[in-house]
Amino acid sequence: MGKILYFDCLGGLSGDMTLGALLDLGVEKDIFIGELDKLNVEGFSLDINKKRKDGISATDVYVHIDENLVYPKRNLNDIINIIDESLISQRAKEIGKSIFILVAESEARVHGQPVEDIFFHEIGALDSIVDIMGASICIDLLDVDKVYASPIHLGTGFIECANGIIPIPAPATVEVLKDVPIYQTNIKTELVTPTGAAIIKTIAENFISMPKMTIKRVGYGSGKKNLPIKNLLRVIIGEEVVN
Secondary structure, eight states: OOEEEEEEOSSOBOHHHHHHHHHHTTOOHHHHHHHHHTTOOOSEEEEEEEEEETTEEEEEEEEEEOTTSOOOOOBHHHHHHHHHTSOSOHHHHHHHHHHHHHHHHHHHHHHTOOGGGOBOSSTTSHHHHHHHHHHHHHHHHHTOSEEEEOOEEEOOEEEEETTEEEEESOHHHHHHTTTSOEEEOSOOSOOBOHHHHHHHHHHOSEEOSOOSEEEEEEEEEEOSOOOSSOOEEEEEEEEEOOO
């Protein structure tokens, strides 16, 4: 029987929520930090804490950026070089690079520019590098056989970003989620970020209802919003049930 990791994406999906949920499954904090340090990227620190979100215990991750440092603009090649020159596992490297490539290609299509001309104003920010590579490291450490996710719950409305006021879901998020089953309710906020969308699109082999499995561990990643629904990402590890 195989080990399944299932993402229950009902109440939001972002980089920090994904990282929090995976750590909440039981990834050892010290081992995780040790692997993340192998990226050799400076200028950040992490707060990883348990909190009660709407009555449910979850892991909250916050990336603190040193605002006294000057950070270079980074394109896809810059980020790929950071990953390739690091000492993290090869599997984590490949997952991380695939996520960044997906976002870069999606941003390029949205803006009508070549991929090499995309300088990440959000996804390439240091906190997103930490979120993406942190999630990639956790997936590698969990050593699961299959990854599935639920259909993706998107918010609606408008949001202000570096390029002005844009519709929700953001154009980059829509581009990333091509060929992925999605749905909307009347939650007027950004439930899914481009980072969260790219992580799940890369690692999930299918988007389905919860598969037949024997549940072994459950983790929750906390979002930062107060919503009519619980701003939580639930992840489940279980043993596959074979008919």
